[in-house]
Amino acid sequence: MKFIVSSSALLKQLQQINGVINANTVLPILEDFLFEINKNKLTVVATDLETVMKIHMDIEAKDSGRVCIPAKILMDTLKNLPDQPLTFNIDKNFGVEITSDNGKYKVMGENPDNFPKEPVAYDTTSFTTTSGALVTAINKTLFAVSNDDLRPAMTGVYFELDKKGLTFVATDAHRLVRYKRTDVSCPKSENFIVPKKPLNLLKTALPGNDDEITLSYNSNHLFVVHGTTELVCRLIDARFPDYKVVIPADNPYSMILGRNDFQSALRRVSVFSNKSTNQVVLSISGSELHLAAQDVDFSFEGNERMKCSYDGEDMQIAFNARFLVEMLSAVETDEVKMELSTPTKAGLIKPTEQNEGEDVLMLVMPLMLNQ
Numbered sequence: 001m002k003f004i005v006s007s008s009a010l011l012k013q014l015q016q017i018n019g020v021i022n023a024n025t026v027l028p029i030l031e032d033f034l035f036e037i038n039k040n041k042l043t044v045v046a047t048d049l050e051t052v053m054k055i056h057m058d059i060e061a062k063d064s065g066r067v068c069i070p071a072k073i074l075m076d077t078l079k080n081l082p083d084q085p086l087t088f089n090i091d092k093n094f095g096v097e098i099t100s101d102n103g104k105y106k107v108m109g110e111n112p113d114n115f116p117k118e119p120v121a122y123d124t125t126s127f128t129t130t131s132g133a134l135v136t137a138i139n140k141t142l143f144a145v146s147n148d149d150l151r152p153a154m155t156g157v158y159f160e161l162d163k164k165g166l167t168f169v170a171t172d173a174h175r176l177v178r179y180k181r182t183d184v185s186c187p188k189s190e191n192f193i194v195p196k197k198p199l200n201l202l203k204t205a206l207p208g209n210d211d212e213i214t215l216s217y218n219s220n221h222l223f224v225v226h227g228t229t230e231l232v233c234r235l236i237d238a239r240f241p242d243y244k245v246v247i248p249a250d251n252p253y254s255m256i257l258g259r260n261d262f263q264s265a266l267r268r269v270s271v272f273s274n275k276s277t278n279q280v281v282l283s284i285s286g287s288e289l290h291l292a293a294q295d296v297d298f299s300f301e302g303n304e305r306m307k308c309s310y311d312g313e314d315m316q317i318a319f320n321a322r323f324l325v326e327m328l329s330a331v332e333t334d335e336v337k338m339e340l341s342t343p344t345k346a347g348l349i350k351p352t353e354q355n356e357g358e359d360v361l362m363l364v365m366p367l368m369l370n371q
Helices: 007-020 071-079 131-144 196-205 259-270 321-329
Strands: 002-006 032-038 041-047 051-058 065-070 085-090 095-099 104-108 125-130 156-162 165-171 175-181 190-195 212-217 221-226 229-234 253-258 279-285 288-295 300-307 309-311 315-320 335-340 347-351 358-364
Touching: 002 007, 007 041, 007 051, 007 071, 007 085, 007 196, 032 071, 051 196, 065 071, 065 104, 071 104, 125 131, 131 156, 131 165, 131 175, 131 196, 131 212, 131 321, 131 358, 156 196, 175 321, 190 196, 190 229, 196 221, 196 229, 253 259, 253 300, 259 279, 259 288, 259 300, 259 321, 259 335, 279 321, 315 321, 321 347, 321 358
Parallel strands: none
Antiparallel strands: 002 085, 032 041, 032 065, 041 051, 051 229, 085 095, 095 104, 125 212, 156 165, 156 190, 165 175, 175 358, 212 221, 221 229, 253 309, 253 335, 279 288, 279 315, 288 300, 335 347, 347 358
């Protein structure tokens, strides 16, 4: 079996799916790409048994056939080759010979019959959205996903579908992000949890534009198709916590302040905070916000003052500065609104203006003031 393909075109496509492959897997064949040639079409598949990604591209070939090629050595070869046509020759024992303008490289492939079968899209429900909308949703929620494997439901992003729109929710029990899109219509009201890894892969592979993408799902898997790229991932089989009950309906005090100024001040002051809590105390009085952090063990202390627009009673409340900085990065407006009630209840962060068809709400739990 023989085919000819451009080295740079192949590298560009493989870089989209290479992230699926885990090094040092239990099954050595999971470190391979599966190449499937059918006339002048090449399909390359990568999997880690939970997530499958594949790309389709045009090549020059007379035969049809399949072979598994070790991913790392192929990627390292392609990265170091200038743009040129490459000829792949595969013999009956799955030996792969790659011929370039000036060289010849040999690698031992593996029997494609041993490559895991991918899930079949049966009994699926589908809806479409734009690539940019999905990428934005992932960027705004993924940072708040938990890394705690003992709470599997929180290790992914919750998709809540209905005819009025699509809601994405992520939480790690200390903070929560809810991102709504009202410009997407789903055929029925359903929900599922998508793991962190496939969402990271989609964020990298999808363009942030208005290209149409199709999402299909059944009880076990999510299928995403964009142009020549496909992704299939297993859904998290767990019940997502009832997030609506933790969002305060009415936080009476509101503070508006410049996002960049607030974020920069938090970054500076948190340098002096206790490294295990990252605690920064916000003292609000009138139109002034005072930020303070200290690490008693090392006698570190940092203080800053900044202007704000505040409507409410004077108060002191403490937060994890790292959480606030990450949440502020997910807001695009120049100013942010913080809604508070008491020093022991959750604070809300919202952009001062929502984009059309979007609704972003972030919640963060306070820390005990005497820590």
